[in-house]
Amino acid sequence: MSQSAKILVIDDDPDFRAAVTPILKSALYDVVTAANPQEAKEKIFSEKPDLILLDIMMDSLFDGFSLCQAIKTSKEYAEFKNVPVIFISAVKEIAGSRFQFKGDEEGMVGPDDYIDKPVKPDDLLSRIAKLLKKQ
């Protein structure tokens, strides 16, 4: 790619957005953020990110899984269906145990990767690089 990739960070925690931005910028990515489902949708359409980091532990009303599903399969988000999505979460919080994505069982399309909080900078960056290379 001739220009740097743009990454959209969707997380309602301002501290996480503030902490992860320098990580992404250190790898010369453009960073845009969204703090809620509404903003997330707006930014996806207006900024057209190359990759999405999505926190699935937001407000219980917002289901990150559904947004991912929508991005990858719905007509509305058709132009974004190949945008890689990484679930970010304090995953161990959910079950207190090792997380297992049961997407296939429920007929859901899962994320391209998932990473636990707190994210280690090099871990996050290498996963992003891998997914962007595939594009």
Add this chain to the structure above:
Amino acid sequence: MIERKPIVLVIDDEESMRDSCSLILAKEGFQAEVAADGQVGLEKARDLKPDLILVDLKMPGVSGFEVLEKIKDIDPQIISIVITGYATIESAVEAMKKGAYDFLPKPFTPEELRIIIRRGLERRKLALEAESLRREKKLLEENFITLVSHQLRSPLVAIEQYFEVILAGLAGGVDATQKEMILRARERLEGLLRLINDWLDLARISRGQIIDKIKPMALEKVLAKEIEFLKPLAADYGVSLEFSPPEKPALVQGDEQSLEQVFSNLISNAIKYNKPKGSVVLSIRKEGDFVVTDVRDTGIGIAREHLPFLFDQFFRVSRGENQKSKGTGLGLSIAKKIVDLHHGTIKVESELGKGTTFSVWLPKADENAP
């Protein structure tokens, strides 16, 4: 809470009894249903879901006693009132034992019927309320644990995230002193996170939630997995890990995930409380109906006076200011609870300065079990 009209089902082979009861019930504003025998009575109960049944003991075919028993399968909270012309102490006692709420000997007046029905329905209301409260409480508790978990961990995770970014030098330069302090702060944070995890584990165990499914499983697989996982830790401490798997699979009745937790705890303790160049040896043996796993270490041992307290919550043997152990003091308590829930037991033998052996007894599973 009964929001609809209370439904009373009268099961009696005598037509006059069915008719007169229905009249009285209808006058009281109840929905009266009838059945001429026990079989029909049970079927109607299944369809109509009455709040209360009036059942005659002496009926041909399916008897009143049988109705009393079988109705509990349809609705455990249903109120059964027994009516019969053959009122003996024996039959009254037997009816109560079979779950009848009360007993009304024939002949009875309309007023007597009204009174007993009202009492029965009042009782029914209470029973239903208690049941729904119980369910709500369970839900709240489960949500509470999840909520507390989230509320407690979230801020700590946010702090950790900042540490990661700072330590990676992504928020400006970090000199050696600053780095040292941040690393120490992170250690304290991780200790707190471990404590929260352990405490929540205990909360879930007390509710029996930690055991997902107990089924026959091969114990040696769990041990092999934990040993593999703890090899790096053993290397750090300069301790060897030995395990010779049994020739035949050691099948136990267990929940894999929670047993992993038990052995993870025991083996890592054996590593951490060991001597340099020491060893941790695991072995499995059979004792009657149990499969026993021994975790033997050549460590510092435990003083006899400490042994009774070993499995108490937060008990830790003090080792002075330079305590290397970062444990929460809950590990053994959790391990014991998990093993207890498996109907097993943990035993410990130790000699100060020589070493310790923890033995986990688990019920063996039949090879031919489903």
